[in-house]
Amino acid sequence: MNAPVDIAKMLQPRPVPAAMLDALKARFGERCSTAQAVREQHGRDESPFEVPPPEAVVFAESTTDVADAVKLASQYEVPVIAYGTGSSLEGHLLAVQGGISIDVSRMNQVLRINDEDLTVTVQPGVTRNQLNNAIRHTGLFFPIDPGADASIGGMAATRASGTNAVRYGTMRENVLALEVVTASGEVLRTGTRAKKSSAGYDLTRLMVGSEGTLGILTEVTVKLYPQPESVSAAICHFPSIDAAVKTTIAIIQLGVPIARCELLDANAVRYVNNHDKLSLRPAPMLLMEFHGSAAGVAEQAQTVQEVARDHGGEDFQWATTPEERTRLWTARHRAYFAGMSSNPGCRTVTTDTCVPISRLASCIDKAVTEADEAGLPYYIVGHVGDGNFHIAYMIDPGKPEQRVLAEQLNDQLVHHALSLEGTCTGEHGIGLHKQGFLVDEAGAATVEMMRLLKRALDPKNILNPGKIFAL
Template sequence: MNAPTQTSHLMPELHLRDVPDSLIEGLKARFGGNCSTAMAVRTQHGRDESSFDAPPPSAVVFAESTQDVADAVKLASEHSVPVIPFGVGSSLEGHLLAVQGGISIDVSRMNKVLSVNADDLTVTVQPGVTRKQLNDEIKSTGLFFPIDPGADASIGGMTATRASGTNAVRYGTMRENVLALEVVTASGDVIRTGTRAKKSSAGYDLTRLMVGSEGTLGVVTEVTLRIYPLPEAVSAAICSFPSIEAAVRTTIETIQLGVPIARVELIDVNTVRMVNAYAKLNLREEPMLLMEFHGSPAGVKEQAETVQELASGHGGNAFEWASTPEERTRLWTARHNAYFAAVQSRPGCRVISTDTCVPISRLADCLLDSVAEADASGIPYFLVGHVGDGNFHFGYLLDPNIPEERVKAEELNHSLVSRALALEGTCTGEHGVGLHKMDFLVTEAGVGAIDMMRTIKRALDPKNIMNPGKIFAL
């Protein structure tokens, strides 16, 4: 497979479209105080967790219903003005940036759990519901939604980016867990895709088309999800290793042996140090696996003993078990705070966060070579990985006043992604393409597949107003 010919790190050239006063006036007439042109509000909606900077949108509409979204999109379509959906702003690859200008539609106020069908193990929510809110509202039913990307992301945003996270090795990703959608199209029409049935052979799979489309084909206004019974028993453990390779080999053997582990997270020694300093913990400062087991008490015990034996064969030691909810929360909070711990470790830094995913058998090759390159570069970094499904993340910590550091970090990113593609992996396991991975997607998918994507985009969005400039260039 050929490597990309450019480093895929520069902000695309801005081609801002005109946002006429008549559109702003129309939005204010329709939405009143729910349409804001205040610079502070626009700035908040014109940035995410990426390292890119772009001008803010010209206005922000706070939608409270599907009809609000449809009316805002219709007004924007009449003026051929871009529309960027906004949830909580936690995306990492520039998805929310108004690179061609336009308006932001904030769906965070559409935050109701619409129905819980416990007997069918499904739930229907509005897009502004966050994953923690959802689980809080359904826990009394004995059910839970397992997709956990770390951030308390909105369900609409998780759908748009095809998110996954720490539980994906056991429960899959948003692709497997979204059953049906309500979507506002580029013309402002409202369509429904899929049903609550577990399977269907009826027509094109429009649900899967929308899941992962990053707001480029429509605005998600309702999501029907699979949910799962809370496991009878849950146990978590951490295990330290003499090297990253030892931790990765343990993971590979666990998966290949068929152990139904629910979570297995790799944290490198840099990240352990950062988390210790940030959270005032005393974790052993070595590469570490953080694991969780779900099932019956006997099943969880068997799984844990099997993994402990495998780990011991690779020098794993200092097993620490966490069987109570409080102990498990402490461990997973430390993992989820890795990003913030890293940022605090270098005050004033910006983070280039990147991820790849490879077949589990190639994980050691890809990860170890990438770690060696990062160590040799001198750029501070953190490394975490949902390694049970071959997915891992680097965060390179840059001084924004030293341009050379950004160049070096993007070279590392380029080398990392090229390595993953050469090993038959993907340029992004869960962050999405956004702005940062556009060139890599061409390499991964091929020109023919990209042309097909463009054909779909042009057919469904002929004015190119739905989050333009993301995933691929038209």
């Protein structure tokens, strides 16, 4: 069993010399802040960890800004952490070794829309909602939807996926090219807008999912998709989580091209009802969406309804208007905050795993049994169409024993997923929280190869140090 993350042991502060702070202020003026409130904002994310904030925050507005800040960090061997919207869950943004934060949220321009080629190039601070609003007139959309209105740069850095992944894939499949600032401050490009290439090493895929430890993304080119002719959403309640999951498995194995298939357990439904003033039946529920032609959507929906009925599904309700669909999906995306508001004063220990679809029911069943026996408040949501689900354990921050218990449950869940040939994280990433599990999943030799890559590309260990693994 992995021991709970000991943040105290991870803290290895590397002070920012006064000369570097002076150089940053000379270069960036008011866009370099050492104000306590600004530093604290950039020194926390949605993880439960408490870590001292960075010593300074630089607000970048161009690739040149990022490169200049990184050159100074390299000169003084000071850690540098890229910051987008702060929505990560595993401690990716925390300054465990001190240093500075580079906020790229002002780099929020949609640079090139190539609608005939179904691609778009954006700066890293563009959020997914902003991007879809900017391209709406083209009849195209960007489907990757992790829930939070995350930045495209952050989504690429963590290899995000979300509710549409079952049909459209993850960021790994949808990023074509990148502009990257390296650890020395050099600007390079990886990939092209072509749909495929066999030219050399695939550095784009190396950077996607590297969590800011190999380079800072300053431009991202992604695929777009035609907006579907028809969209329909439905909810269906089930007598048990097992019945809902087995329905999902049957849908996928039948080859139904469902666009979204989300699970909410009874706890999640209750929290969402309370938070969003809904009146959903407090039972395990699938929230599904279908894309395609009107006839195709109707056929998909009919098949799914028959499969659900075979597994005890009932109360099938359709949301055919954009307003109805938006209300349901907004409630689903707010499940995290709904859980927090329903347990005032709590902190959340959130974990995610992903397993082969045939193993999903047994994995969730075991997780539910263990969570019920432990007695901590929890809820489950999941992108179950691709075998990925999340459990959030609510803990009282004033009771350390609850944190220990939540981490034990997390440990048991992850190791069970690994035993089923799954992964320790489907989309959250490793960050601080899952470093031990990475060794369990990939093996010591594989992690050592990752370390070799890190040392080669970042010999001074300044890019988001202490994340994924310790050097």
